[in-house]
Amino acid sequence: MGSTIPTVNFDWISFSTECVSLTEFGFFYGMSKPKPSPQFLSIPASPSIDKVGVEERCARFQTRSIKNDAKMQGLKMVLNMIDLTTLEGKDTPGKVRQMCYKAQHLHDSYPGLPTVAAVCVYPSMVGIARKELKDSIVKIASVSTAFPSGQAPMSVKLEDTRFAVSEGADEIDMVISRGKFLAGEHNFVFDEIAAIKEACGKARLKVILETGELSTLDNVRRASDIAIHAGADFIKTSTGKIQPAATMQVTYTMLMAIRDHYDRTGIMIGMKPAGGISTSKLALHNLVMVKEVLGEKWLSNEWFRFGASSLANDVLMQIMKTETGLYQSPEYFSMD
Amino acid sequence: MTRLQVLKTYKLFIGGQFPRTESGRYYALHGKDGIAIANVCLSSRKDARNAVVAARKAFGSWSERSAFNRGQIVYRIAEMLEGRRSQFIEELQLMGLTAANAAKEVDASVDRIVYYAGWCDKYQQILSAVNPVASSHFNFSVAEATGVVGIIAPEESPLLGLVSLLIPAIAGGNTVVVIASEKYPLSAVTLAEVIHSSDVPGGVVNILTGTADELVPPLASHLDVNAMTSSGLSADIARAMQVQAADNVKRVVRYSAMDWSKPSTQGLSMIEDLQEIKTTWHPIENIGGATSSY
Numbered sequence: 001m002g003s004t005i006p007t008v009n010f011d012w013i014s015f016s017t018e019c020v021s022l023t024e025f026g027f028f029y030g031m032s033k034p035k036p037s038p039q040f041l042s043i044p045a046s047p048s049i050d051k052v053g054v055e056e057r058c059a060r061f062q063t064r065s066i067k068n069d070a071k072m073q074g075l076k077m078v079l080n081m082i083d084l085t086t087l088e089g090k091d092t093p094g095k096v097r098q099m100c101y102k103a104q105h106l107h108d109s110y111p112g113l114p115t116v117a118a119v120c121v122y123p124s125m126v127g128i129a130r131k132e133l134k135d136s137i138v139k140i141a142s143v144s145t146a147f148p149s150g151q152a153p154m155s156v157k158l159e160d161t162r163f164a165v166s167e168g169a170d171e172i173d174m175v176i177s178r179g180k181f182l183a184g185e186h187n188f189v190f191d192e193i194a195a196i197k198e199a200c201g202k203a204r205l206k207v208i209l210e211t212g213e214l215s216t217l218d219n220v221r222r223a224s225d226i227a228i229h230a231g232a233d234f235i236k237t238s239t240g241k242i243q244p245a246a247t248m249q250v251t252y253t254m255l256m257a258i259r260d261h262y263d264r265t266g267i268m269i270g271m272k273p274a275g276g277i278s279t280s281k282l283a284l285h286n287l288v289m290v291k292e293v294l295g296e297k298w299l300s301n302e303w304f305r306f307g308a309s310s311l312a313n314d315v316l317m318q319i320m321k322t323e324t325g326l327y328q329s330p331e332y333f334s335m336d
Numbered sequence: 337m338t339r340l341q342v343l344k345t346y347k348l349f350i351g352g353q354f355p356r357t358e359s360g361r362y363y364a365l366h367g368k369d370g371i372a373i374a375n376v377c378l379s380s381r382k383d384a385r386n387a388v389v390a391a392r393k394a395f396g397s398w399s400e401r402s403a404f405n406r407g408q409i410v411y412r413i414a415e416m417l418e419g420r421r422s423q424f425i426e427e428l429q430l431m432g433l434t435a436a437n438a439a440k441e442v443d444a445s446v447d448r449i450v451y452y453a454g455w456c457d458k459y460q461q462i463l464s465a466v467n468p469v470a471s472s473h474f475n476f477s478v479a480e481a482t483g484v485v486g487i488i489a490p491e492e493s494p495l496l497g498l499v500s501l502l503i504p505a506i507a508g509g510n511t512v513v514v515i516a517s518e519k520y521p522l523s524a525v526t527l528a529e530v531i532h533s534s535d536v537p538g539g540v541v542n543i544l545t546g547t548a549d550e551l552v553p554p555l556a557s558h559l560d561v562n563a564m565t566s567s568g569l570s571a572d573i574a575r576a577m578q579v580q581a582a583d584n585v586k587r588v589v590r591y592s593a594m595d596w597s598k599p600s601t602q603g604l605s606m607i608e609d610l611q612e613i614k615t616t617w618h619p620i621e622n623i624g625g626a627t628s629s630y
Contacts, residue, residue, distance in 0.1 A: 326583065327385050329560035 043190075043229045044264070049217035049253055058248040061289045071284070072322055075315050078283045079106060080114040081301045083141055083272065085309045086121060086336070087148075087240065096125045098336045100132035107316045107333060110323065116312065117301035118171060122147070123164040130168030141171035141206070145196060148210075148239035150175040154195065161199040172196070173206040175239060176223065178213045186226055193230035206234035206272055211250045212242035220250055224257035234270035240307065245275025251286060255293040268297065274307025280318040283311060346376050346521065348383060348545065349528035351390030352538020357546070358382050365521065368432040376521050379546035381554035384513065387542035388558055391484045391511040394539030399481040399509035407456030410507050412534040414449035417442070420530060424523060428494060431520050444597050445499045451602055452507040459508065459607045467615070474618040479611040481509030482587055483562030486555035488548055490567040494520030496596045498527065501565055504606035506540055510563075513555060514543045521545040548573055556580035563610055568593030 066074055084103050086095060096119075103116045118139035121129055126142045133140060142164035146152035152160075161172055174196045180188045197205050207227040211220050227235050235254055238245035251273045258269045271290070277283055283306060290298050298304050313335075317328040347354040359380035367373045377383075398406075417424070421442050428438035463479040485505050490497030494517055505512050516524030528543045544551055552573055555561055557580040564581055566574065567590070574590060581588045589609045594601055 325557075327388065327554065327558040327560065329558075329584070332559060 043225055046218070046222045046225045046257075047260075049221050051217055051249070054217060054249050054252055058252055058289070061248065061292065062285050064285075064288045066284055066288070068322075072319065074284050074287055075280055075319050075322075076114055077287065077299065078280065078306065078315050079312060079319075080117060081305050082116040082312050082315075083118045083120040083274070083305050083307045084116045084312060085119070085240070085274075085307055087143060091122060091125060093125070093128045095336060096121055096128050097132050100129050100138070102312075102334055102336055103133070103138045104136055106312060107320070110316075110320060113316075113319070117305055120173065120307060123160055123167065123169075126164050126167035126169045139170040140168060141173055142167075142169035143173045143175075143208075143239075145174040145192075147173070147175050147208075148241045150177050151179070154192065157192070158195065158199050161196050165199070165201055165203050169203055171204045171206060171234075172200050173208055173236060175208045175210060176227065178210050181214070181219070181223060186222070189223070190226050190230045193227055193232060197231035204233040204270075205231065206236045206270070207232040208236045208239055208274075209254075210239055210242060211237050211246075211254075212244050217249065217253045220253045221257055224254045225261075228257060228261050228269050232269065234272050234305070236272040236274055236305075236307065238273075238275040238307075240275035240309075243276070246273035246277055246307075248285065248289065252289060252293065255290065259294055262294070268303060270303045270305065271298070272305040272307055274305075277306055277308055278310045278314060280311070280315045283315065343374070346374050346525040346545065348377050348379060348387075349525070349532070349541065349543040350383070350387045351393070351542065352532065354528070354532075358386070363546075365431075367430055373430055374522060376525075376545045379544040379551060381550070383544055383546075384551055384554040385558070387513040387544060388484060388555070388560055390539040390542055391513050392560055394537055395481075395484060395511045398506075398511055398537060398540045401509075403457035403460060406507065406509065407453050409535045410449060410456055410503060411453035413503070413531060413536065414446050414453060416530045416534045417449065417527070418446050420526070421446075424495060424526065427522050427526060428520075431494060431522055433494075440597065441494070441496050445496045448496065448499050448602055449503050452503040452607070455504075455604065455607060456507045459604055459611075462604065463608055463611060463613070469617075472620050474620045475615065476618070477613050477615040479508075479608070480614050482610045482612050483510060484560060485510045485512045485610055486552075486558075486561050486564045487512050487514045488552060488564070488566035488569055489514055489517050489524065490593065490596065491517045491519055492568065492593070493517075493596045495523040495527065497567060498524055500596045500601060500606070501567060501591075502541065505565070505610050506536075508607045508610050510610050511540045512542065513561070514541065515548055515551045515555070516543055516545045518545075518547050552577050553580060556586070557583060559584045561586060563587035563589065565589040565591070565610070567591040 084099055086099055100119055103119050106113050115138050118141045119129055120141040123142050123144055126140055129140045144161040144164050145157035146160060164172060176189050177192060193207055209220060209223045214220050214223060224235050237250055255271055258271055262268055273286060290304055313330060313333045316333055320328050347356050357377040357379045361378040362375040363378050364372050365374045365376050424442045425438040428441055429435055460479055465477050467475040467477060469475040487501050487505060489501060502512060502514060524543050525545065531541050553576065556564055556577040563586055564577060569590065578588055
């Protein structure tokens with residue numbers, strides 16, 4: 001970089017209140033090399049988050065009364081938004097096959113239920129899932145980039161991603177480098193996401209912020225903005241390996257980032273809370289929040305997902321309770 | 337100076353905590369001279385559901401606990417109850433019992449708990465068996481806890497009747513949801529405090545106050561409840577309970593109304609009624625046509 005070219009100061013950008021247009025910076029840096037990513041420069045300042053206000057707003061979402069027909073529709077919608085997940089060291093091909101079956105046959109004794117949105121597995125299991133699901137409408141999501149810690153060299157992360165895509169993954173769930181983010185190296189995080197996005201090809205990219213490690217809602221918001229501008233199709237709260245995971249406060253903060261981006265650019269970004277949402281009640285609260293913050297456009301599994309392993313059975317139990325009037329037992333529902 | 341009266345709030349006992357009913361309802365309880373003595377929670381079916389969830393959660397570790405340790409904990413309940421003897425006597429008198437009857441009721445309850453504490457690590461040996469079979473198998477039967485048990489406490493024996501149904505159930509490794517006597521609910525709630533301070537893990541015992549009319553159906557029809565026990569239940573409710581319990585083939589145990597102070601009302605059969613017998617066929621080597629020595 002020539003000495004006459006000012007280095008891009010991240011702090012300065014974040015103080016500006018307006019979105020810096022791409023063309024202005026494209027012109028300004030037109031002749032220089034290396035050229036900073038113009039997208040990067042267009043990240044507007046992240047507003048600071050009023051934690052108390054967020055908590056109050058989230059509490060209000062939980063007071064909505066959803067009964068009878070609306071509840072039934074909501075529960076079926078929740079089922080259809082689930083990424084049925086198994087991400088354990090002890091995962092076997094048998095377990096994955098069984099989960100793929102469950103994804104398409106949630107509870108056959110009650111006909112007319114939707115399938116889940118996707119199954120979510122480790123890259124090594126993508127091939128097995130693809131063989132099992134074939135052309136099913138159930139998508140295959142694969143975690144990648146050295147999930148869950150993300151502590152691996154870039155080359156490994158890229159290879160991890162390419163492998164999952166070549167095995168047949170429709171969606172890639174990557175983790176960001178939280179250590180780098182917390183150390184202030186936001187550029188690194190941005191470049192990493194952009195590079196993985198490129199490696200994804202046609203697969204949709206979900207970016208896991210692992211909000212349980214980001215400490216503050218301000219950090220969550222900044223990380224969301226970075227991920228969105230670096231090319232994420234979805235932003236996702238957590239790996240499910242760290243507590244707290246998808247609290248309503250965190251999800252709300254991320255939804256606000258999505259809304260601000262949509263208001264500014266008209267581009268829709270998906271949202272996936274993951275980890276800790278294990279009851280239908282909590283899932284319905286999340287749907288209420290999505291509807292009230294983003295609107296009905298987001299109420300489909302193209303734009304909203306739940307990452308969960310035990311949520312599906314709780315929703316099924318609620319559906320059967322509504323249907324039969326009897327409180328249900330987990331014993332009558334398949335485990336995987 | 338006169339003091340303001342400090343009255344006790346009688347709440348439910350669910351999952352080791354003392355919540356109010358989610359319905360916010362209550363009913364007033366009157367002593368024998370017609371004076372209001374307390375407001376008692378009128379539980380709803382949602383409270384029953386919450387209690388079953390808590391009981392199910394506690395079942396795994398309670399049933400797998402060593403028999404000896406379960407005995408220690410049940411004995412601890414007796415110790416704590418003994419320590420609160422005078423409080424229970426006062427409370428029973430408040431609800432209309434005579435001083436002599438109240439004392440007898442509390443003492444008999446303590447003795448009954450000690451009795452079942454002793455059984456905790458002994459009933460298995462008596463209920464289990466090695467069975468003679470005609471093939472090369474080691475065949476044995478063992479008693480296992482039934483699971484989550486709904487208990488409808490006897491209406492007329494406020495403490496002893498409740499203890500007589502509750503303690504054998506938990507001594508056998510079950511977890512329970514109790515519907516307290518509608519007429520005499522106070523000592524059930526105070527017993528919950530005793531249980532709470534007796535090393536009994538949260539969720540093993542859950543106690544609801546309210547009406548049997550309202551609380552029996554959600555428990556009897558609940559697919560995650562494995563058994564129902566009751567004593568002296570009215571014919572109408574009992575019939576409905578049996579019909580509802582048939583849905584998931586619950587074990588239904590009905591004792592007739594009886595005088596629980598008689599020693600003949602305690603015994604191994606009270607534990608056995610809430611046990612499932614599991615029989616295992618274990619193949620054994622059979623060399624040279626020798627028969628099994630078992």
